[in-house]
Amino acid sequence: MKIGIVCYPTFGGSGVIATELGKGLASKGHQVHFITYRTPVRMDSFQENVFYHEVPTHDYPLFEHAPYETALTSKLVDVINYEKLDILHVHYAIPHASVAYMAKKILLSQGRYIPVVTTLHGTDITLVGQNASYQPVVTFSINKSDGVTAVSDSLAKDTYNHFDIKKDIQVIPNFIDFKRFRKSNKDHFKKAIAPNGERILTHVSNFRKVKRVEDVIHIFKAVYDKVPSKLLLIGDGPERQPLEQLCREIGLCHEIRFLGKQDAVEELLAISDLFLMPSESESFGLAALEAMACEVPVISSNTGGIPEVNIQGKTGFLSDVGNVEEMAVNAVKLLSDDDLLNQFRKAAFEQAKRYDIAHILPMYEEFYKHVIETEVIQ
Numbered sequence: 001m002k003i004g005i006v007c008y009p010t011f012g013g014s015g016v017i018a019t020e021l022g023k024g025l026a027s028k029g030h031q032v033h034f035i036t037y038r039t040p041v042r043m044d045s046f047q048e049n050v051f052y053h054e055v056p057t058h059d060y061p062l063f064e065h066a067p068y069e070t071a072l073t074s075k076l077v078d079v080i081n082y083e084k085l086d087i088l089h090v091h092y093a094i095p096h097a098s099v100a101y102m103a104k105k106i107l108l109s110q111g112r113y114i115p116v117v118t119t120l121h122g123t124d125i126t127l128v129g130q131n132a133s134y135q136p137v138v139t140f141s142i143n144k145s146d147g148v149t150a151v152s153d154s155l156a157k158d159t160y161n162h163f164d165i166k167k168d169i170q171v172i173p174n175f176i177d178f179k180r181f182r183k184s185n186k187d188h189f190k191k192a193i194a195p196n197g198e199r200i201l202t203h204v205s206n207f208r209k210v211k212r213v214e215d216v217i218h219i220f221k222a223v224y225d226k227v228p229s230k231l232l233l234i235g236d237g238p239e240r241q242p243l244e245q246l247c248r249e250i251g252l253c254h255e256i257r258f259l260g261k262q263d264a265v266e267e268l269l270a271i272s273d274l275f276l277m278p279s280e281s282e283s284f285g286l287a288a289l290e291a292m293a294c295e296v297p298v299i300s301s302n303t304g305g306i307p308e309v310n311i312q313g314k315t316g317f318l319s320d321v322g323n324v325e326e327m328a329v330n331a332v333k334l335l336s337d338d339d340l341l342n343q344f345r346k347a348a349f350e351q352a353k354r355y356d357i358a359h360i361l362p363m364y365e366e367f368y369k370h371v372i373e374t375e376v377i378q
C-alpha cells in the first residue's frame, strides 16, 4: 500500500506512535509518506520505503500567523496526486481530521478518491477538542473520516460521551518496539546517577499541567524520606520553571535531575526502578508502556486508559488523581522489598508484551484494507 501519514512531528505521544507506525509499515514493504512541517523526531535515520514531505508555509504581511491548515491541505492534494497514495492516515484530530476532509473534497472535485483514517490520541478529545473553539469541527471531521481509531477503550468511550459521533470507532491500542525498548545493562549510567545504590524513580512527559509533574515531586519527597533515592525528570514543557522552583523550596535539587528532552529514553529506563505517572487525564500512557517494556513497574493515577495498561497490584499501583500520599506509600512498598520489586518488574514486562508492535501493526494493515475496500463517498 502507499500510505500518507500526517502527525505532529514533536516529542508528543501521537507523533511518536505515528512515526513508529510508519517505520514499521515501511519495514513490511509498504511505501510510507510523512507529510508534516518538520521531520518527525523518531524519523532519525534513513529507511527504505519512507519518504518525507515538508509543508512549507508562506508568510504575508496581512497574516498574524501563516495559515498552516491551508498549506497542509495544498501539500496533501499535491502528494496524494503525485505519489498516487492509496490511503491517508491522520493522527490527532485537531486540525488534521478537518484538513484531511478538505483535501479529500478537493481531490474528489478532480475525480480522485482518497480514503481517510483518523486516529484519536487523547487531548484532542479529552481536553482541547471539547473547547467551543474546536468542538463543532472535531465532531464533523470525525464523522466524515472513512475510518476512526482510538488508542484505548477509555478514549473511544470518552469520544462517544463528549461528541455526537455516528461512526464506529475501532480501538487499536498503542504499541511498543521491543528492539528498542528493553532492559539493557547500563550499570555505568546507574553508578553515575546513583553512586551509593540509591533507587531511581523516573518520570517522562511534556511537562504540561495535565501531567501533574508537581505530584511527581511530592511523591518523590515522601519516598526520599524513607528510601535513599534519586529522581530523573525527562522531557520539557511549560511547567518546567515552576517545577524547578518547587525543587528548591523543598530543598531536594541535589537529588532531582532535570534531563530535558532525551532521544535515548530507553537507556534511562534501563536503570530505573520505578516510573511515576500521576496524570490528571491520560488516554493511554505510552510513556508508562515504554517503562514497562524496560521492566519498570508504574505508580500512576487511575484515570482514562491507564488502567488498561498498568494493572493494579501486578505491574504497579493505581490511585485516584492527586492522592500523592497513597502513591508514595505504594512506591515505598515496592522500593523497600527486592523480591516484590522483581515480581512487579517481570509482570510489567509480560504485560508490555501484549502491546508488541508485531501484534498491533497487522491491526492497522487490516483496518486500512477494510477502509479502502468499503469506499463511501461522503
Ligand code: GMT
Pocket (backbone or CB within 6 Å): 012, 013, 014, 015, 017, 092, 121, 122, 123, 124, 126, 151, 174, 206, 210, 281, 282, 283, 284, 285, 286, 287
Ligand atoms: O499529552 C501527551 O503526552 C501528548 C499526547 C499527544 O497526542 O501527542 O499524548 C496522548 O497520546 C498518546 C499517544 O497515543 C497517549 O499515550 C497519551 O496518553 C495521550 N495523552 C493524554 O491523553 C494526556
